[in-house]
Amino acid sequence: MKSSIRFKLSFMMFLEFFVWGGWFVTLGTFLGSNLSAGDAQISSAFSTQCFGAIISPFIIGLIADRYFNAEKILGVLHLIGAVLMFQMYNSADFAAFYPYLFVYMILYMPTLALVNSVSFNQMSNPEKDFGNIRVWGTLGWIAAGLLISYAFHWDSEASLKEGLMRNTFLMTAIASLALGLFSFVLPKTPPKAVKGEKASVREILGLDALKLLKDRNYLVFFVASVLICVPLAFYYQYANPFLSGIGLENPTGKMTFGQMSEVLFMLLLPVFFTRFGLKKTLVLAMAAWVLRYLCFAYGNAGELSFMLIIGIALHGACYDFFFVTGQIYTDNKAGEKNKSAAQGLITLATYGVGMLVGFYIAGVIAEMYKAQGGDTLEVWKHIWTFPAIIAFIVMALFAIFFKPEKKTVEATNI
Missing domain, CATH: 1.20.1250.20 (MFS general substrate transporter like domains)
Known part of the structure; x- marks a missing residue:
């Protein structure tokens, strides 16, 4: 694999999981301290990940695998995600926040499969190469957590009282925008399936x-x-x-x-x-x-x-x-x-x-x-x-x- 392609795939993985780790870890704390959400509301917020996981195969199976390049869909989803994240940053209460989160997770969960698809398409030996690329995703998640605690101190007691935890969504919006734009320079990953070939729901859901x-x-x-x-x-x-x-x-x-x-x-x-x-x-x-x-x-x-x-x-x-x-x-x-x-x-x-x-x-x-x-x-x-x-x-x-x-x-x- 060329070093330029390896860099692109590694940076893609870094941003992919930086985006997720930059708000998901602190979501419960944010909802309780900033939006005064109850436990039932916090549960419904986290459940959006599950709905995203359930709906994701349809997006991948019906769209990504059949009609468009994976890297282009990845870019579009993250650009839309950046807008949704910014709207969550501006939300004043849970009722305004939840719809944006729900749509965001439906769009984000398919990107986990898309970054893998883009990566595997460039590898002649995935067993050897994928781990070295995927580890940058873990480093991205770690970087987000370290920034929140040690650089910005958004999870400190004083910051929580001031409502600064909402800045995690602004940080994530910027990272999502960067990944959305960067996705269009990723290696081309054409559709796997033949256009016009029908896919049953049974096949899509495995x-x-x-x-x-x-x-x-x-x-x-x-x-x-x-x-x-x-x-x-x-x-x-x-x-x-x-x-x-x-x-x-x-x-x-x-x-x-x-x-x-x-x-x-x-x-x-x-x-x-x-x-x-x-x-x-x-x-x-x-x-x-x-x-x-x-x-x-x-x-x-x-x-x-x-x-x-x-x-x-x-x-x-x-x-x-x-x-x-x-x-x-x-x-x-x-x-x-x-x-x-x-x-x-x-x-x-x-x-x-x-x-x-x-x-x-x-x-x-x-x-x-x-x-x-x-x-x-x-x-x-x-x-x-x-x-x-x-x-x-x-x-x-x-x-x-x-x-x-x-x-x-x-x-x-x-």
Whole structure:
């Protein structure tokens, strides 16, 4: 790959995830402090990601794969996204904010597939090259968090009182505008499908991969993947408001430890695959979920702040060891013909249905315990104990019903 193309793809990934990390991490804190949103409203705001994940296959399957170059659609979506972000920056209340967020997430979620499509189209050896390009996305997410906490201090107690957290949307609007314009100089990525060729809804949603559920082991894994998204939703929705609310300094910057650990655990994943195998790696991932939420439940911003840092840093083990391992397992199970369909189905089930249910449950639990009143730390202890229990139950059921695979799952695509 030419160095100029490598730079373009890396910069594209950096901006793609800078845009997402620049507002999504602090969304719950912003809604509570700037727009006085309740837990039900915060849940509905985070749920827009799920609707975006559900609708995304239609945009990719019906438009991007058939009629227009991927880089051009990427550019248009981010230019529109910049306008929507600016409107969110100017919104005075939740009623005005929510419609812009809803439309934005429907347009943003397809871009995650588009940047991959643009990248893969330039690679003769994706297994070797993609990781080196994708890591810049993680660095973009980290950069956004560090800027918010350590450069602009928008998540400090004083800034929250002044309403400065809304500036994250202005920053994201500028980054989205830059990526939108930059997309038009990316390498050309023409449509994959033949014009005029009909695509069924079944193909677009990856429903052809449903036959994988006839495999008992894969069915257990599939159900576990959906259920584990409930505790995942708690983290996305309440980690930043929790850390800010109990007085941890620079919470958004410290949350980037989670992305930093992703890089580390991604490197460790092949080792765990080889040494422990598929089942033990997945069980270890779910055990990390349990430990993470117990750290949140019993930690504090004082002498036990190290527990909060451990909980954040476990994000790499939680995400990489479960979801990346799951993607590899799905790829091996699907067979050549249904690889794309299977990945689409598991994404739809987890980030679509699973997370949608998770955000709703997280909102109900938080609202219930906050309504009871009492000490702030005690309230959060009850809230974080709930996803710890769910993760433990999912882990136990998975360990019981998932049988060791006769054929070792290869980790060569990591």
